[in-house]
Amino acid sequence: ATPYNHKAIEQKWRKNWEEKPVNVDDGQKPKYYCLDMFPYPSGNGLHVGHWRGYVISDVWSRYKMMQGYYLIHPMGWDAFGLPAENYAIKMGVHPAKSTAENVANIKKQINDIAAIYDWDREVNTTDPNFYKWTQWIFVKMFKEGLAYEKEFPINWCPSCKTGLANEEVVNGCCERCGATVTKKNLRQWMLRITKYADRLLSDLDKLDWPEKVKKMQSDWIGKSYGAEVDFPVEGRDEKITVYTTRPDTLHGATFMVLAPEHKLAASLATAETKEAVEKYIYDASMKSNVDRLQDKEKTGVFTGSYAVNPLNGAKTPIWLSDYVLADYGTGAIMCVPAHDDRDFEFATKFNIPIVQVIAKDGKEIEHMTEAYTEASGTMINSGEWNGMESAVLKQEAPVMIENMGIGKKTVNYKLRDWVFSRQRYWGEPIPIIHCPHCGNVPVPEEQLPLTLPAVDSYEPTGTGESPLAAIDEWVNTTCPVCGAPAKRETNTMPQWAGSSWYFLRYVDNKNDNELVSKEKADKYLPVDMYIGGVEHAVLHLLYSRFYTKFLYDIGAIDFDEPFQKLFNQGMITGKNGIKMSKSKGNVVSPDDLVRDYGCDSLRLYELFVGPPELDAEWDDRGIDGVYRFLNRFWKLAMDSREAGIAETKEMVKLRHKLVYDITQRLESFSLNTVISGFMEYNNKFIDLAKKTGGIDKETIETFIQLLAPFAPHLTEELWEAYGHKDSVFHTLWPKADENAMKDDEIEVPVQINGKTRAVISINAESSKEEAIAAGKEAIADKLTGNIIKEIYVPKKIINLVMK
Numbered sequence: 118a119t120p121y122n123h124k125a126i127e128q129k130w131r132k133n134w135e136e137k138p139v140n141v142d143d144g145q146k147p148k149y150y151c152l153d154m155f156p157y158p159s160g161n162g163l164h165v166g167h168w169r170g171y172v173i174s175d176v177w178s179r180y181k182m183m184q185g186y187y188l189i190h191p192m193g194w195d196a197f198g199l200p201a202e203n204y205a206i207k208m209g210v211h212p213a214k215s216t217a218e219n220v221a222n223i224k225k226q227i228n229d230i231a232a233i234y235d236w237d238r239e240v241n242t243t244d245p246n247f248y249k250w251t252q253w254i255f256v257k258m259f260k261e262g263l264a265y266e267k268e269f270p271i272n273w274c275p276s277c278k279t280g281l282a283n284e285e286v287v288n289g290c291c292e293r294c295g296a297t298v299t300k301k302n303l304r305q306w307m308l309r310i311t312k313y314a315d316r317l318l319s320d321l322d323k324l325d326w327p328e329k330v331k332k333m334q335s336d337w338i339g340k341s342y343g344a345e346v347d348f349p350v351e352g353r354d355e356k357i358t359v360y361t362t363r364p365d366t367l368h369g370a371t372f373m374v375l376a377p378e379h380k381l382a383a384s385l386a387t388a389e390t391k392e393a394v395e396k397y398i399y400d401a402s403m404k405s406n407v408d409r410l411q412d413k414e415k416t417g418v419f420t421g422s423y424a425v426n427p428l429n430g431a432k433t434p435i436w437l438s439d440y441v442l443a444d445y446g447t448g449a450i451m452c453v454p455a456h457d458d459r460d461f462e463f464a465t466k467f468n469i470p471i472v473q474v475i476a477k478d479g480k481e482i483e484h485m486t487e488a489y490t491e492a493s494g495t496m497i498n499s500g501e502w503n504g505m506e507s508a509v510l511k512q513e514a515p516v517m518i519e520n521m522g523i524g525k526k527t528v529n530y531k532l533r534d535w536v537f538s539r540q541r542y543w544g545e546p547i548p549i550i551h552c553p554h555c556g557n558v559p560v561p562e563e564q565l566p567l568t569l570p571a572v573d574s575y576e577p578t579g580t581g582e583s584p585l586a587a588i589d590e591w592v593n594t595t596c597p598v599c600g601a602p603a604k605r606e607t608n609t610m611p612q613w614a615g616s617s618w619y620f621l622r623y624v625d626n627k628n629d630n631e632l633v634s635k636e637k638a639d640k641y642l643p644v645d646m647y648i649g650g651v652e653h654a655v656l657h658l659l660y661s662r663f664y665t666k667f668l669y670d671i672g673a674i675d676f677d678e679p680f681q682k683l684f685n686q687g688m689i690t691g692k693n694g695i696k697m698s699k700s701k702g703n704v705v706s707p708d709d710l711v712r713d714y715g716c717d718s719l720r721l722y723e724l725f726v727g728p729p730e731l732d733a734e735w736d737d738r739g740i741d742g743v744y745r746f747l748n749r750f751w752k753l754a755m756d757s758r759e760a761g762i763a764e765t766k767e768m769v770k771l772r773h774k775l776v777y778d779i780t781q782r783l784e785s786f787s788l789n790t791v792i793s794g795f796m797e798y799n800n801k802f803i804d805l806a807k808k809t810g811g812i813d814k815e816t817i818e819t820f821i822q823l824l825a826p827f828a829p830h831l832t833e834e835l836w837e838a839y840g841h842k843d844s845v846f847h848t849l850w851p852k853a854d855e856n857a858m859k860d861d862e863i864e865v866p867v868q869i870n871g872k873t874r875a876v877i878s879i880n881a882e883s884s885k886e887e888a889i890a891a892g893k894e895a896i897a898d899k900l901t902g903n904i905i906k907e908i909y910v911p912k913k914i915i916n917l918v919m920k
């Protein structure tokens with residue numbers, strides 16, 4: 118038979134599929150939408166790590182196709198934003214040009230994977246026909262009061278020279294470039310994602326997502342119940358409102374701390390403390406977020422002023438410290454050192470009294486060495502609350518406080534509104550016009566897209582203004598409402614703007630009148646399966662859910678969750694688990710492997726390296742194994758075709774087992790064991806063929822079908838060799854008949870010292886252990902002595918030698 122020639126076969130089938138696409142919408146089939154997280158077209162190209170996710174999603178897609186679905190399996194480009202722009206600046210070419218080149222390049226590389234993408238659906242976030250709708254969504258949000266302007270200290274990356282969202286700051290550093298993030302006071306555009314906090318939280322229940330990701334989202338949203346309590350300032354008309362989740366501990370508040378940025382901070386200083394207070398406020402403003410959040414020794418300054426505990430009238434000294442964050446709660450806290458770790462540390466350092474108000478076993482601790490932070494125990498030192506259960510009080514205190522008129526109950530979220538403006542060039546212009554008479558006016562919808570003007574200098578200015586601010590003829594415009602001279606907004610949108618909704622556009626990417634037509638949305642959306650890296654658990658996935666809910670609310674679509682099912686693949690790393698990157702010099706390019714072993718082998722190997730949800734270390738050498746498997750299967754199939762063997766009972770049984778095992782493993786996304794399963798069954802068939810001279814046609818064809826999503830070229834070629842005119846992908850996924858899988862039952866005598874005592878029926882494939890166990894059970898009452906030897910002659914006899 119002809120040997121397996123991956124080069125010729127792969128070329129041939131690429132061409133065939135191009136001429137005659139296999140995934141076609143006949144209007145009858147149900148749809149299945151399998152989405153990949155679309156890539157940033159960076160200049161570095163694809164490495165074997167990128168392949169993994171694309172192979173996983175392609176295998177899943179082709180499997181669904183063979184279950185009779187019409188596939189929505191698109192690909193596109195997330196091409197705005199910092200990576201593309203930084204690359205462009207480094208290489209000295211305009212981002213539009215470098216982006217286009219990178220897209221062309223990566224597209225070519227992606228084609229090597231032979232994924233069944235429908236390129237007619239391609240989108241690119243930098244295409245004005247696409248970002249017209251990104252801007253349209255912004256205008257709609259503005260009209261609904263969800264996009265608003267605000268000046269406040271934001272995260273600032275001094276290296277990228279732009280503001281960042283909280284989500285883009287990782288351990289105090291810029292997610293993109295790693296530089297330490299500082300604070301800068303800037304006018305920003307914000308999206309009111311907090312309005313959706315509750316829905317974003319509760320609707321997690323509807324989703325078939327990894328629990329880990331759901332938990333990350335709910336932690337990020339961070340809903341907590343508590344109270345705001347008003348502490349009057351002694352000798353002044355003002356009061357300071359604190360936010361607490363532990364109002365049950367109110368009697369134990371021995372001091373109060375304000376963030377240095379709190380609006381009353383400076384004014385609370387007395388003549389004696391003025392200098393120290395001002396210095397502390399100044400120093401805090403110079404510190405980066407990392408320094409402030411790091412777990413280091415507490416710093417603080419006493420303002421010289423006191424507040425009054427509204428519950429018991431206690432005089433409470435007011436301090437400033439940077440461990441209290443300005444933009445969480447009210448920026449002021451009541452401190453209960455006996456029951457909070459940070460407060461305990463602070464009180465110990467500054468010699469502030471510690472008053473225990475919850476006793477674990479009803480007894481007060483004489484000398485506390487650490488805070489008791491649990492809300493369980495009995496209240497002490499708490500006036501009328503004495504004797505209450507702290508857990509009960511924690512629930513009831515917010516309402517009691519509200520009824521007493523000293524505060525109110527609250528629900529609080531960790532989620533912040535989304536800082537949505539960037540002071541950079543390479544993004545969607547924010548479609549707002551600042552009119553001296555009318556205020557902020559959106560660009561009229563029919564004038565969208567507001568295209569990004571060509572500029573000569575697109576480097577960030579570092580002044581807090583985008584490079585667009587320097588283009589007078591673009592900035593100066595007229596107000597669409599009153600016609601007066603007005604100025605355009607010069608900030609651009611963040612990277613995430615386009616990626617928050619791109620998946621909707623794939624199904625109707627050429628529509629000039631709507632973001633997506635009702636008809637196509639109904640037919641093809643939402644996404645059934647979304648595949649990508651776990652690094653997007655709180656950024657992109659939360660933003661996309663927010664956008665989808667918003668579009669649902671304004672009637673643009675009629676579902677409110679974008680991604681039914683989510684799968685996060687692990688990373689492919691270099692040796693010792695080190696992330697693959699150009700700078701580390703450990704990038705493995707797929708090109709040589711495709712040349713030497715073929716696309717099909719690399720696809721299989723990408724899955725074979727380990728459980729798809731876990732990280733896996735790459736080692737080129739392993740690809741030999743899968744290559745050998747494909748060669749052996751090829752030979753088995755070709756030899757068997759020539760031999761024309763009729764099926765035997767054993768072949769049928771093995772065939773159904775194969776279908777059953779592979780399908781089970783595939784359904785549970787255990788793709789690495791699917792590949793090892795193919796190898797094991799292939800070996801079994803080869804052994805069997807040695808005895809029979811070959812394997813029957815139906816069994817080989819079934820194997821080809823199961824292998825098709827994994828090795829599409831090789832299987833198409835074999836399918837054709839077996840006399841079929843149509844694509845293997847137009848066949849339906851084989852079904853296992855569980856009855857046909859059953860091993861035969863046989864009867865074996867059970868002997869003691871050579872004398873038959875019973876005849877039992879066992880599975881023909883039973884192991885020695887299974888057979889002996891069954892035999893012992895059958896004659897348990899006769900096993901009186903010590904068994905010194907156990908003999909099983911397979912399928913013939915069980916003999917127990919007893920003393």
Ligand code: ANZ
Nearest residue numbers: 341360361362363440441442445446448450453456457
């Ligand atoms: C008194 C108290 C007593 C507190 C106690 C805790 C334990 P979560 O659950 O994260 O919302 N807090 C409030 N605002 C803060 C801010 N801007 N910066 C730093 N800490 C702040 O945490 C809420 C708790 O964190 C609040 O409850 C407050 O301390 C503190 F035994 O108030 B607690």
Ligand code: ZN
Nearest residue numbers: 552555596599
């Ligand atoms: Zn106007």
